[in-house]
Each structure stands twice: as structure tokens, then as C-alpha cells.
Amino acid sequence: MGRTLRRTAAFTALWKALITGSGNDTSFVQRLSAMPRMVGNTLRGKYDGLGRLLMISAATVYVMSPVDMVPEAFFLLFGLADDVIIVSWIAGALLSETDRYLMWENGGKAPVSGTILDGEVV
Incomplete structure (x- = not known):
């Protein structure tokens, strides 16, 4: 069940990023620059x-x-479909994992981009 939830989370993150943005202000450049730090x-x-x-x-x-290439050679449509599914999962998993890493790196808080203004809520 845990694997299914992780797969679902990866596909959900990909879908959310493609349709509405990633849900936070994390840019592509921030994600890309976080990957070497994440691996390290x-x-x-x-x-x-x-x-x-x-x-x-x-x-x-x-x-x-x-x-x-084996599935493509024998089952053209199935072979291409499995590539699409796997590449979509990779993209979603990378989005999900970079979000998770950036949150971990910031001490459990969502990454912030842009300018922070001090102020009071009235």
C-alpha cells in the first residue's frame, strides 16, 4: 500500500505542476540547483x-x-505507452522529491522565493 501511495503522490505532483503549477513558488531553477545538493x-x-x-x-x-527496445519491437503501442508512463512517473517523482528535499532543507517549512516584507496583521 505504501508504494501505491508514493506512486500516486508522484503522479499527483506531476499533474498539479503541469496543470496549475507546483502549488508553491518553487521555480524550475531552484529545483534544478537543489538536485546536486539532494544527491550529495x-x-x-x-x-x-x-x-x-x-x-x-x-x-x-x-x-x-x-x-x-524489446517492448517497442514486439508491441509498438504497449512499448510506447510504457515509456510514457515511466517518464511521467520520473518527472512526478522528481517534482515530489525536490519539494520534499527543499522543505527538509528549510527545516520543515515550504521554500520561499521572492521578497519577504516585515509587517503586522491587523
């Missing part, structure tokens, strides 16, 4: 994303490998 902190054992990063890496290797 994961490999050093500071961040707990090793399993998710390994799954994303394995899916990427599969899509890029010659083994992925």
Missing part, C-alpha cells in the same frame, strides 16, 4: 531519500537502455 546529502546519509533516488535512477536507466 543523500549519499552522505543526512537526507533519507536514498530509496526514492535509486528508484528514479533505475527507471531512467531502464528508459535509456536497449532493454527498453
